[in-house]
Amino acid sequence: MTAIPETEALPATATSARRVALIVAIAFFMQLLDSTIISTSLPQMGASFGVPAVAMSIGITVYMLTMAVFVPLSGWLADRFGARNIFLVAIALFTLASLACGFSENLTQFVAARAVQGLGSALMTPVGRILVLRNASKSELLNATALITWPALFAPVVGPVLGGFITTYLSWYWNFFINVPLGLIGLALVARFIPGDREADPKPLDWPGFFLTSLGLACLLYGLERIAHPEDGLRPTVLLIAAGIVIGWLAVRHLRRAAHPLLDLSSFKVLTFALSTLAAGTIFRMAINATPFLLPLLFQVGFGLSPVDAGLMILAYFLGNLGMKTVTTPTLRRFGFRSVMVVNGVIASASIMACGAISPQTPQALVVVLMVIAGLSRSMQFTALNTLAFADIDAAQRSSAATLSSMLQQVAMLFGVAVAAAILNLSQIARDRPALDLADFRIAFLAIGVIGLVAALRFLVLPPAAGAEVSGHVPAN
Structure with a gap:
């Protein structure tokens, strides 16, 4: 699988590599801040929707499962349609879904919006990393990686504090609305400064590999998430983790033998x-x-x-x-x-x-x-x-x-x-x-x-x- 020559010949100067990494970091920060900030808003959101606070956890679960299903597909999409194009789609989906979350009037609307958010998030992280790898030479990779790593360090620490402040002094929906300006800035910067690229001869989609990988990852992640909630029962948790491991083994077995594996x-x-x-x-x-x-x-x-x-x-x-x-x-x-x-x-x-x-x-x-x-x-x-x-x-x-x-x-x-x-x-x-x-x-x-x-x-x-x-x-x- 060979990329178009312009992909390999991207000007991997220090300035361009840092610029791409900084733009990707802004998108990563928006995504990671959202995933950590929401936990502080659940009680107020439950009251607003007329449901118990514990019922709001379904929004977190749906987001996580949607990510698990579509992350394995992200690399193929980047090769087929171009990493920059998919990154733009990911930011747009995440931003629009954030707006929909803030305007949700009931739990059903909120869960649907969170599913779309999860799709955007699933594409954003791996495709953003692909963009950095394609635009940074090996000598610039360390500095570029340091830039895209800081959101993962910063967001989990500041998210709950910021979320608590916003929920207390403004309202829960502002936790989602703050993603909108970040998303718009990200879209403008990606369109302006990141060059387009795609594979010259993209491989066909490996449907069995996609199904097995996504299902196995979803079962495993959901099972692991349930461990933190022992009141939900041990047996379903064990079955989910076991299913994830077995399906994951089948996925690996398939990927090793397939002519055009998804991964x-x-x-x-x-x-x-x-x-x-x-x-x-x-x-x-x-x-x-x-x-x-x-x-x-x-x-x-x-x-x-x-x-x-x-x-x-x-x-x-x-x-x-x-x-x-x-x-x-x-x-x-x-x-x-x-x-x-x-x-x-x-x-x-x-x-x-x-x-x-x-x-x-x-x-x-x-x-x-x-x-x-x-x-x-x-x-x-x-x-x-x-x-x-x-x-x-x-x-x-x-x-x-x-x-x-x-x-x-x-x-x-x-x-x-x-x-x-x-x-x-x-x-x-x-x-x-x-x-x-x-x-x-x-x-x-x-x-x-x-x-x-x-x-x-x-x-x-x-x-x-x-x-x-x-x-x-x-x-x-």
């Missing part, structure tokens, strides 16, 4: 991609994604802080995320991916475990320092993982690799929250307590930190020169 699995033969996305990368992302879920609960349930005070404490975590951006590139250039990902991974895991050691009596300054360190190490590891994954991927593998990476990141995100929630619930049951307390959080943070530590040590299998073409690191002889 090219040859990317997993590349060590840097396999380790960053499937093996150690997925496990470490699980630990990193569990932390933003646990911290607000720790501060509100364990410490007894108000949502506002808890949000201010978590703000230090975000400042650490943001502060690392200026030193990520020179650090990776000086020490290389292998050394940084092992040492920083150990620091990140230790900071997660340390969160289980703090209490309401811990000096606030010490808690803030811990949050900053945790944020710094999280930011470094995210950028390193996302960059190394594509360091050795060739042009023919980009679309499938970006799609596979997006799918596995979704699994890691939900798996992290699911495991953290399961540990909290099991600890509470084992200790025979009527409600969560500080001891449950200590166990959860310790367990998640140990999982992250094991994953970090797996990066030792990387050769010292791994990703050197991207980082510019020159290993010592």
Whole structure:
């Protein structure tokens, strides 16, 4: 599968690569902010629609399942119709659906709008990553990846705080309306600055591969999401996860044998991609994604802080995320991916475990320092993982690799929250307590930190020169 020559000859200058990455980052921020901001609005939305707040969770579930169904198709669509065109469609769908969410008058309308939002989101992330890969040379990939990574670090931290403020002082529908100006800006910038491209000879759609991959991913993600809600029953959750694993195995079996597979699995033969996305990368992302879920609960349930005070404490975590951006590139250039990902991974895991050691009596300054360190190490590891994954991927593998990476990141995100929630619930049951307390959080943070530590040590299998073409690191002889 060969791209039109103009795709390979895109001017991968530092300026154009940064411009494309920044535009993609704006779209990613809109998408990720929306997915984190909604949780604070559910009670008010339920009251507005005349349904219990818990019934509003169907909006989150439908969004997630729609994403799961269409993410596997995104790479094929980008090759068939052009990555820029599909990215424009994704932003337009997401923006219009956000407007529809805000104007919804009942739960049915809201769920329908969220389904369309999920479709836009499913196309946005992998296709945005494809655009960055096609427009950045290997020497610019690290800086470009750092730019598109910050929304994933920023949005989960600031989203709940911003959502709470908007819901309290304005109204829930403004949580969706704020996407409209961001979407319009994104559409204008993509149309103006990102060049068009498409495959010269696109392959036919692999319908069996699409069906198996989408169904397996949907079952797995929905099953993982249910783990955080044990009151819904254990049996359906286990059946969903089991079905997801079995169907996923059938999908892999088909993709390996198909003449024109929907997803090219040859990317997993590349060590840097396999380790960053499937093996150690997925496990470490699980630990990193569990932390933003646990911290607000720790501060509100364990410490007894108000949502506002808890949000201010978590703000230090975000400042650490943001502060690392200026030193990520020179650090990776000086020490290389292998050394940084092992040492920083150990620091990140230790900071997660340390969160289980703090209490309401811990000096606030010490808690803030811990949050900053945790944020710094999280930011470094995210950028390193996302960059190394594509360091050795060739042009023919980009679309499938970006799609596979997006799918596995979704699994890691939900798996992290699911495991953290399961540990909290099991600890509470084992200790025979009527409600969560500080001891449950200590166990959860310790367990998640140990999982992250094991994953970090797996990066030792990387050769010292791994990703050197991207980082510019020159290993010592």
